Amino acid sequence: MKKLVLMSAVLLLLAACAQPPYIYYGNSSHSYYKAVKKQDELSVAQYKASLETVFKRSDAMGIKVPPGLYCDYALLLLKENRNEEAKAYLEKEKRNWQEANDMINFLAKRYGLD
Amino acid sequence: MNNSTAADAKEYFACSLAEAVGRKGYYVLPVEAMFGLLRDEGMYDSENISPIVLQNFNKHFGADAALFTTIEEWNKSWFLTTGSLTIKAKFELVSTSTAESIWDFSTRITVNLDSESKNVLVAMIESAVKTAMEDYFPNCLQANISAMDRALPYGKYHPQFNMDGSKMVPPNKFADIEIEK
Structure with missing residues (x-):
């Protein structure tokens, strides 16, 4: 009986440790800072790549992409004239976070994506 | 607002606060879009943001509150083998509908x-x-995460939302935090 209780406690502890984090930012904030500071092609490309990493890892962990990141990725796509893809990422932001609705509708109108 | 002598400080804060607040369970408006x-x-x-502007943030973007940060000091110092x-910083959450301070x-x-070397010349x-x-x-990111962790209640998206009622805010709403590199 004691062994059963001990095993259950260990299993419960392991299950708790295996929980994914509530949210994952990766290196996106640091990459964003470098892109803002340097404003060159390389740092912007690195920022874009860091966002893509966050999207992949969040998807793999079954957790939401942090607030605002889909939207900021959409703005990067707009600068590359990839408007349809940008629109799709703005929609992802809205689907992910209900609070994003007003902001995304505003941006879609501002950039002619509505 | 940057009251320090370091011109870079504003960008450090601007680029790190969204993650610090987002980790606590709040929706934060897209940083680059807002900037x-x-x-x-x-x-x-931020000196230019009046109550009417705040109300517009609420009306057009659905923002409930705006976070104002004042960087009072950003000081690097070095003496012999020690550096720091x-x-x-001061943080203030202001209601966008009433312009009142809420936190x-x-x-x-x-x-x-500091250097970890035991050789004095190398350490210097x-x-x-x-x-x-x-x-x-x-460092700035870690500092802001620590600050929000100490004093900002969990937001609705955090798994521990509504479970931190008994957590005490540091006295005088001030925290002295040390970070080791």
Whole structure:
């Protein structure tokens, strides 16, 4: 009986440790800072790549992409004239976070994506 | 708002606060989108944001509150084998509909940049180089995460939302935090 209780406690502890984090930012904030500071092609490309990493890892962990990141990725796509893809990422932001609705509708109108 | 002598400090904070607040379970409006709008409207410096502007954030973007940060100090110092970065900041959440303050907190964060070398000459050079060349963004991010962790209640998206009622805010709404590199 004691062994059963001990095993259950260990299993419960392991299950708790295996929980994914509530949210994952990766290196996106640091990459964003470098892109803002340097404003060159390389740092912007690195920022874009860091966002893509966050999207992949969040998807793999079954957790939401942090607030605002889909939207900021959409703005990067707009600068590359990839408007349809940008629109799709703005929609992802809205689907992910209900609070994003007003902001995304505003941006879609501002950039002619509505 | 940057009251320090370090011109870079504003960007360090601007680029790290979204993650610090987002980790606590709040929806944070997209940073680059907001900065772009503020710059276009000549409102990037927070001194220009009046109650009417705050109400517009609520009306057009659905924002319930705006976080104002004042960087009071950003000081790098070095002496012989010891180096440090001191950041003093004030944070204030203001309601966008009433312009009233709903939460505020201050921090003093010290990042220790000492050398670990036992050789005095090496330690002097190492700590001097560290202090001069350090990329301070990770320190600023960690500092802001620590600040929000100490004093901001969990937001509705955090798994521990509504479970931190008994957590005490540090006295005088101030925290002195040390970070070891």
